[in-house]
Amino acid sequence: MNHHVTIQRKFRALTTAVAALMLGIAGAQSTYAQSTYAQDTYASPADRQGCPTTAELFATDNTAIITDPDDPRLENRLTRFAHEVRAIIRAHGARPGASELLDGVFWSTEQKQVTYERSREFDVNRVGRDGLHHIAGVIAKRYDQESVLTFRCLPRTSPETDAVEIEVPGVTPGDLRAALLLDAEAREKLGGASATLDGRLILVAPVAELPLARKFTTDLGADWNEAQLRYGDREFVS
Numbered sequence: 001m002n003h004h005v006t007i008q009r010k011f012r013a014l015t016t017a018v019a020a021l022m023l024g025i026a027g028a029q030s031t032y033a034q035s036t037y038a039q040d041t042y043a044s045p046a047d048r049q050g051c052p053t054t055a056e057l058f059a060t061d062n063t064a065i066i067t068d069p070d071d072p073r074l075e076n077r078l079t080r081f082a083h084e085v086r087a088i089i090r091a092h093g094a095r096p097g098a099s100e101l102l103d104g105v106f107w108s109t110e111q112k113q114v115t116y117e118r119s120r121e122f123d124v125n126r127v128g129r130d131g132l133h134h135i136a137g138v139i140a141k142r143y144d145q146e147s148v149l150t151f152r153c154l155p156r157t158s159p160e161t162d163a164v165e166i167e168v169p170g171v172t173p174g175d176l177r178a179a180l181l182l183d184a185e186a187r188e189k190l191g192g193a194s195a196t197l198d199g200r201l202i203l204v205a206p207v208a209e210l211p212l213a214r215k216f217t218t219d220l221g222a223d224w225n226e227a228q229l230r231y232g233d234r235e236f237v238s
Contacts, residue, residue, distance in 0.1 A: 093126075
């Protein structure tokens with residue numbers, strides 16, 4: 001056989017083998033990327049169901065029971081608390097986003113009356129279920145909280161989805177107080193909600209209680225057609 005032809009055939013065989021190897025590596029990388037993508041619920045904006053952030057934390061540094069809506073402690077902007085919590089989020093591998101002041105109105109089964117709380121909502125990105133749970137636990141322990149509420153935004157059809165976050169304009173803390181006092185079922189099953197400083201209701205409720213949450217929202221005088229609904233997984237982390 002011609003020596004030159006033999007060398008050409010060997011070179012083609014080597015080239016083919018290298019190409020096959022590179023395709024195999026690329027395929028493996030693609031499979032790994034797809035697997036990683038599948039594990040990250042928030043990789044695609046379409047999967048977020050309109051959520052502006054991966055997850056949320058609802059927390060405060062207050063440990064007192066406040067029953068007077070005119071209590072001066074309800075004017076606290078929690079500025080230092082906001083900086084500290086954002087540092088905690090960052091220190092545990094997640095990315096902190098925006099934070100918003102909230103005026104919460106809740107029903108105390110022990111006190112048998114409405115209580116008030118100034119708190120903050122924190123956006124948290126690049127975090128999974130376990131990481132979010134851990135961060136909330138750190139915050140609960142540091143600020144001596146009975147629990148910290150978390151909400152991970154998920155597709156409505158996700159097997160982990162058990163809650164819905166309702167946001168609708170036109171609601172004040174006074175509206176919430178009056179509604180809770182009048183609605184025993186809402187007190188029992190929803191517990192309470194919060195309002196932003198610009199008058200938006202923030203209510204995180206079990207999916208099973210969505211009809212009740214809708215009734216409660218409309219009884220507040222809010223327009224349900226303006227409500228934004230986000231589905232996900234909620235947890236009270238102590």
